[in-house]
Amino acid sequence: xxxxxxxxxxxxxxxxxxxxxxxxxxxxxxxxxxxxxxxxxxxxxxxxxxxxxxxxxxxxxxxxxxxxxxxxxxxxxxxxxxxxxxxxxxxxxxxxxxxxxxxxxx
Numbered sequence: 001x002x003x004x005x006x007x008x009x010x011x012x013x014x015x016x017x018x019x020x021x022x023x024x025x026x027x028x029x030x031x032x033x034x035x036x037x038x039x040x041x042x043x044x045x046x047x048x049x050x051x052x053x054x055x056x057x058x059x060x061x062x063x064x065x066x067x068x069x070x071x072x073x074x075x076x077x078x079x080x081x082x083x084x085x086x087x088x089x090x091x092x093x094x095x096x097x098x099x100x101x102x103x104x105x106x
Contacts, residue, residue, distance in 0.1 A: 002041060002042055005041055008040050009092055009095055009096055010096070011032075012033055012036050012037075015032045016088060019085070026062050030055070030062055034055060037051060037055065047095055050091055054084040054091070057081070057083075057084035058085075061073065061077050064077075
């Protein structure tokens with residue numbers, strides 16, 4: 001994995017952390033993750049597809065809430081968001097760990 005892509009994955013982690021502690025709202029998280037995902041240069045197709053699937057959950061929840069002019073997410077919507085975020089965090093941990101193993105065994 002290139003250093004460039006590794007930085008993008010770590011920036012994704014930072015965005016998620018920022019959302020979890022309340023420094024980013026859901027719209028900013030969605031936009032940031034989409035932009036970072038789009039600039040990856042060497043990401044495996046399967047990984048990208050899995051991550052985009054979880055990202056899409058966030059996008060759908062936000063779009064529906066916005067369409068309904070909700071100012072807060074329902075408990076169910078919050079659950080969907082945090083479950084998708086947990087899966088994204090796992091995907092990021094896995095890809096970063098794979099990079100560490102690649103570097104370690106070189």
